[in-house]
Amino acid sequence: MGLTGSRGSSVPQDEPRNEVVIAGRYRLGKRLGRGGMGTVWQASDELLGRSVAVKELHVGEGKRAAGALREARTVAQIKHPHVVVVHDVVEDDGRPYIVMELVEGGSLADRLTADGPLDAGETARVGLALLGALGAAHERGVLHRDVKPANVLMEAGTGRVVLTDFGIARLAGSTTISDTGAFVGSPEYTSPERMQGADAGPASDLWSLGALLCAALTGESPFHRDSLGGVLHAVVHDEIRPPAQAGPLTPLVRGLLERDPGRRLGVAEARRMLSAYVTTGSLPLLGDAPGPHRPAAPAPVAPAPAGYTPTERATAHTGPAPKPRAGLRVGLVAALVLAAVIGSVAVTSFLSDRTDADAEGRPAAQGERTAPSPGAAATGPQSPVVSAPGAAATATATATVTAPAPPPQPGRAAPAGYRTVADPDGFALAVPLGFQRTTDDQRVFYVSADGAFRIGIKVRPASPGGPIAAMRRSDADGPSTNPGYRDHSVVPTTHDGLPAALWEFTWNGFTAAEGARHTYDLCWDENGRMYDVWVSAPVGRLAQARAHFDTALDSFVPGA
Incomplete structure (x- = not known):
């Protein structure tokens, strides 16, 4: 009252x-x-x-x-x-x-x-x-x-x-x-x-x-459940999906409902966004300037060198300089009266760049991939690829193959600032305008022009133990595959009502100039397949990264 x-x-x-x-x-x-x-x-x-x-x-x-x-x-x-x-x-x-x-x-x-x-x-x-x-x-x-x-x-x-x-x-x-x-x-x-x-x-x-x-837009809190235990579980580690009614306010809602208080939007930045919306009817993009609860952005990132493939791997290769892999940070806190600490979960992701053998607990194959493997599907402009920084650049060859099956049709229009792609690998999702597609022999990537934001998708047969076991295996390998691996967590959650696992971690990043990177990674089993979708970005741009991540998940349509 x-x-x-x-x-x-x-x-x-x-x-x-x-x-x-x-x-x-x-x-x-x-x-x-x-x-x-x-x-x-x-x-x-x-x-x-x-x-x-x-x-x-x-x-x-x-x-x-x-x-x-x-x-x-x-x-x-x-x-x-x-x-x-x-x-x-x-x-x-x-x-x-x-x-x-x-x-x-x-x-x-x-x-x-x-x-x-x-x-x-x-x-x-x-x-x-x-x-x-x-x-x-x-x-x-x-x-x-x-x-x-x-x-x-x-x-x-x-x-x-x-x-x-x-x-x-x-x-x-x-x-x-x-x-x-x-x-x-x-x-x-x-x-x-x-x-x-x-x-x-x-x-x-x-x-x-x-x-x-969210309650103002829908009539009730997004964490409303039938019991106190259910509410606590929802607040602490259920997947947070802003309501569709949020529309143009979705990035703001996502920023405020960031579970890590250090990454949450502060008053000043939230006020700037809402003021612009009330005045102009549109929400400005989140800037890199930190709010009271967000860290300062790292130094500006130089454009990726010609031929560079941002697969975020840190495996050995034959070139003169190794390239670090990306990683994810901790995102969800353990609940007060819920299950004791939820163990690290590892999802097969572009960040872990794990092969099927790796997902079963064996060491990942070594060797930097420098171009899409023969037969890799490509749509639209290809991002140039080369080996790790310092290695000689090589031109990207555009390979054309027939998709294994017609891609599914997306269930709804892409939000403003995004476009829906029907990927030749048999799935569809919304990606930001300007992002270009590239692949290796296991994964598909959609990458921003400056290489700062990377959306990855991997599809493979479901593995023993399901998503949580897969994520925990990847998390266990994090220190050996991601320099500076830290702030990592794996928690069980759901995706469209299906059991899923969310993995987050931070690592040192590709270069000192770019600084640390953070990754959000969700995997789930559906129709006998394991789908793994992730987004990574510099730690100073996580609000935008989370917006891209949520949009990718909200719009993702798996193959038949």
């Missing part, structure tokens, strides 16, 4: 308590709502002759009450048009109360229940307002910790969006579990790191905002 409640909402209304006067001036009226942290009353300020809302905090007495008052006074210092105005913080008969403006209008939750989901434009307007409110709170070191539709008020007549119920707010550094062992916040809107009981930071509120935007 929001701090200020709402007149005319569906919250049960109690009889007025006109006989109760708080601090000698606030006469309580009807009850507007009750939550775990307090009870909200409509009241009259008899000194100034105005209507207010009074929240009676349920924190007991003594030190806890004194601490609540100190925190409430800190919240009262937040001045922003989209933060509920706190008029007074008082103590009466040993119990703390917060006195604030009475906002006439229902909550966002009320509106979603009564009128259904918002469109992208209205959702963007709400999101922009909340970003301003959260930014003002974070500047004072205050975390909200319960950003959800019920705590967002929509003022009648003006449309003003107001973030309320800072009643469980804490200064940065607090955790999800209270002194009494109770869960603080709403699980469906709580970040993975807080589910672990880790220290909360501003990024945790940004995750909650991402979940709230």
Whole structure:
């Protein structure tokens, strides 16, 4: 329930308590709502002759009450048009109360229940307002910790969006579990790191905002499940798929729902994106400039040398200089009350560049591939290929073969900025405009013009143990095949309802100038085949990489 409640909402209304006067001036009226942290009353300020809302905090007495008052006074210092105005913080008969403006209008939750989901434009307007409110709170070191539709008020007549119920707010550094062992916040809107009981930071509120935007677009949190255990599992390691209703806001939602708080979009960058959308109707591309929770981008990457094939392998070869392989970073945190740590999973991927023998646990074949092997299918312009940096460049020969079967037809149009490709190897997916196709003897790649972004696809027969076993085998070989292999994780998940495994890791990258790279890799079994789709990019451009990854998975249509 929001701090200020709402007149005319569906919250049960109690009889007025006109006989109760708080601090000698606030006469309580009807009850507007009750939550775990307090009870909200409509009241009259008899000194100034105005209507207010009074929240009676349920924190007991003594030190806890004194601490609540100190925190409430800190919240009262937040001045922003989209933060509920706190008029007074008082103590009466040993119990703390917060006195604030009475906002006439229902909550966002009320509106979603009564009128259904918002469109992208209205959702963007709400999101922009909340970003301003959260930014003002974070500047004072205050975390909200319960950003959800019920705590967002929509003022009648003006449309003003107001973030309320800072009643469980804490200064940065607090955790999800209270002194009494109770869960603080709403699980469906709580970040993975807080589910672990880790220290909360501003990024945790940004995750909650991402979940709230999804709820505004669809009517419910993307992590809604029938049980608390199901919610925790969904938050911590289910595959995150932004709703189709997000449309042009999808990159923003993905950035906010990044499980690694260090990679999550910060207030400044999210605000820049939403401001542009509200003004122009389109979302700008994510830039390389870091937000508060994203690392700085590495030095600019020089264009790939002519003839270079970005297969991201680090195997020995006959050329003068070895080329490192790509890798993935850890992306999902282990759950608080769910399964113990989920082991590393290895998917056969372009990053591991593993042969079928390798997938069964035998060493990968050595030797750098310098051109598509004879018979490799090619469509559209071929990317030039050469051996590792320092090796002599060789021209790329374009080989033409007949596809084994007509490629499947994609199920829906590609989103803006992408095109749908029907690959000769018997699958279809959406890739960014300008990406070119290249292959080796096992995999297909779609690569950006500068070589920074690489989408890989590998299809092979299903292997023993399924996706999770395959990924764990690849993960186990990571240190030997990817220089600087680190921040790696493998977790079970699902893809279109099928068992799948997600592998992430970071490695040192191809060159010192480019810097470290990170990979997202998902594999799953379908119709007797194992499909492996991955995306890698420099660590400073992960928001775009994740957008490409999610789009590839959302649009992927396997062969018959």
